[in-house]
Amino acid sequence: MRAFTRGLLGIAGFLVLWELLGRSPLLPADALPPPSVVFGELVTQLTSPEFISHVVATVLALLIAIVIAIAIAVPSGLVLGSIPAVRHATRAVIEFLRPIPSVALIPLALVMLGFGPETKITLAVYAALWPILFNTIYALDELDPLLVDTARVFGTGRLGVLFLVALPSALPFVLTGIRLAATTALIVMVSVELMAGSQIGLGYFIMEARSGPGRMDQVLVGTVVAGAIGVLLNNGLERVRRRWVAW
Amino acid sequence: MSNMLEVADLGHTYGDHEAIGGLTFTVRAGELVCVVGPSGCGKSTLLRTISGLVAPSRGDVSLNGSHLAVVFQDYSRSLFPWLSVQGNVEFPLRSLPRAERRARAAEALEWVGLSGAARKRPWQLSGGMQQRVAIARALAYRPALLLMDEPFASVDAQTRFELEDLLLRVRREHDTTVLVVTHDIDESVYLGDRILVLSGSPARLVADLEVPLPAERDQVTTRTDEGFVALRSKVARLLNVGKPALDVEKWAAAERESLSETVSS
Ligand SMILES: Nc1ncnc2c1ncn2[C@@H]1O[C@H](COP(=O)(O)OP(=O)(O)OP(=O)(O)O)[C@@H](O)[C@H]1O
Numbered sequence: 300m301r302a303f304t305r306g307l308l309g310i311a312g313f314l315v316l317w318e319l320l321g322r323s324p325l326l327p328a329d330a331l332p333p334p335s336v337v338f339g340e341l342v343t344q345l346t347s348p349e350f351i352s353h354v355v356a357t358v359l360a361l362l363i364a365i366v367i368a369i370a371i372a373v374p375s376g377l378v379l380g381s382i383p384a385v386r387h388a389t390r391a392v393i394e395f396l397r398p399i400p401s402v403a404l405i406p407l408a409l410v411m412l413g414f415g416p417e418t419k420i421t422l423a424v425y426a427a428l429w430p431i432l433f434n435t436i437y438a439l440d441e442l443d444p445l446l447v448d449t450a451r452v453f454g455t456g457r458l459g460v461l462f463l464v465a466l467p468s469a470l471p472f473v474l475t476g477i478r479l480a481a482t483t484a485l486i487v488m489v490s491v492e493l494m495a496g497s498q499i500g501l502g503y504f505i506m507e508a509r510s511g512p513g514r515m516d517q518v519l520v521g522t523v524v525a526g527a528i529g530v531l532l533n534n535g536l537e538r539v540r541r542r543w544v545a546w
Numbered sequence: 547m548s549n550m551l552e553v554a555d556l557g558h559t560y561g562d563h564e565a566i567g568g569l570t571f572t573v574r575a576g577e578l579v580c581v582v583g584p585s586g587c588g589k590s591t592l593l594r595t596i597s598g599l600v601a602p603s604r605g606d607v608s609l610n611g612s613h614l615a616v617v618f619q620d621y622s623r624s625l626f627p628w629l630s631v632q633g634n635v636e637f638p639l640r641s642l643p644r645a646e647r648r649a650r651a652a653e654a655l656e657w658v659g660l661s662g663a664a665r666k667r668p669w670q671l672s673g674g675m676q677q678r679v680a681i682a683r684a685l686a687y688r689p690a691l692l693l694m695d696e697p698f699a700s701v702d703a704q705t706r707f708e709l710e711d712l713l714l715r716v717r718r719e720h721d722t723t724v725l726v727v728t729h730d731i732d733e734s735v736y737l738g739d740r741i742l743v744l745s746g747s748p749a750r751l752v753a754d755l756e757v758p759l760p761a762e763r764d765q766v767t768t769r770t771d772e773g774f775v776a777l778r779s780k781v782a783r784l785l786n787v788g789k790p791a792l793d794v795e796k797w798a799a800a801e802r803e804s805l806s807e808t809v810s811s
């Protein structure tokens with residue numbers, strides 16, 4: 300409870316600072332609308348079907364990207380983590396691909412995939428793959444050999460060991476990987492919407508609000524909502540982990 | 547009596563380290579055989595080769611039955627933390643229909659007195675309870691041969707006595723053949739029908755001793771029995787070949803005294 304109270308105090312302090320900065324003569328007028336204005340605009344926007352459709356578009360694309368990333372990264376991680384030969388063979392390629400920022404791939408993705416939602420989903424998948432892949436491989440390295448021996452003694456074959464022992468024992472690490480991946484995917488998703496591709500989504504809404512009417516209050520509404528999505532995803536996944544993989 | 551396990555000239559070498567050097571022995575059906583030997587002499591390796599986890603460098607292991615079960619020394623690490631106690635006990639029974647699986651797990655948990663803990667996770671239990679889960683899991687599998695690697699080494703004395711008696715009871719009731727590795731001489735005499743004494747690295751068979759005690763054992767009376775004390779001294783002497791510093795008889799007498807003190811207090 301104390302931690303919760305402190306958290307609230309921190310947020311209150313942040314809002315006061317923001318309010319003061321927004322109203323101070325140091326910044327150009329309307330460059331940083333204070334929270335009182337932004338939250339008023341937020342309430343208005345939340346009842347606007349157009350804004351809601353932007354939010355839904357981003358969230359939906361994000362969820363699709365996360366699911367695809369899991370579907371690719373977890374099986375790949377299991378293969379790489381349990382067959383050393385494959386891991387050594389792919390190491391160089393992975394070491395090269397991993398540090399490439401997803402945003403640097405936007406032009407390439409636009410040419411290859413066009414301006415539809417495929418582009419932002421693909422790039423978000425690319426960014427989300429790595430934390431899940433590496434956490435899965437790491438989890439297999441940490442697999443207790445005694446659990447494997449136990450399963451083998453009771454007549455469990457290679458596949459059985461993979462699905463009944465390696466996978467469940469990797470689950471906590473995989474879930475942590477997914478939580479990190481979700482945050483990364485959100486950043487990439489909104490960035491791609493901001494910069495190019497896509498005629499819909501939160502990033503697009505922010506861009507339009509700035510370049511069209513120059514409504515900084517709407518820009519900040521978009522920013523606040525993007526942040527809220529990130530917090531919800533993060534806490535939701537953390538809660539799933541605590542509820543279902545509490546060991 | 548037929549032989550449940552035949553081990554012939556079994557040897558194992560890790561790299562250039564010879565862990566076991568040509569062991570030959572048999573375990574008869576229904577027997578409880580204890581293996582004692584100095585630390586690091588290759589007892590775990592012996593169990594790993596018998597259970598098929600490690601292919602021996604030479605020699606043969608033949609089991610007169612379809613399957614065996616192992617209770618590892620590090621029991622807490624051998625329980626699956628994501629499964630309930632019941633799930634753990636059912637793990638070896640996956641090929642059976644659900645109802646039968648349930649019934650056998652419930653039965654095995656009752657044998658070890660853990661019916662109430664079926665829904666708990668292993669890590670919510672005490673060390674002694676976790677060890678009983680591992681034993682229940684092995685028993686539910688109804689193995690032709692039950693292998694145990696220092697099964698009671700890391701529980702407190704009280705729990706250890708309880709688990710020893712539990713093992714004697716279930717194996718009598720279910721006619722299980724058991725091979726127990728232990729570093730505790732008293733335990734080997736208390737539990738065993740026979741004791742295999744191994745030498746230091748590489749492990750060789752020093753003695754194969756019958757235990758001249760009645761099948762019914764009791765933590766107090768058995769441990770003060772003449773036959774018990776004599777055999778314990780004999781095993782101790784065999785394990786201390788070349789180390790005359792320890793006066794075994796004196797040590798045994800002191801032990802007897804301290805035990806009767808514990809009992810009377
Ligand atoms: N996987 C392995 N690779 C190489 N050497 C090993 C391996 N496992 C065991 N050894 C060595 O083989 C010898 C016998 O080991 P083992 O674990 O079988 O002995 P132990 O009698 O069970 O010992 P303890 O009483 O400590 O349980 C030891 O010297 C050990 O260092």
Ligand SMILES: [Mg+2]
Nearest residue numbers: 589590591695
């Ligand atoms: Mg050992």
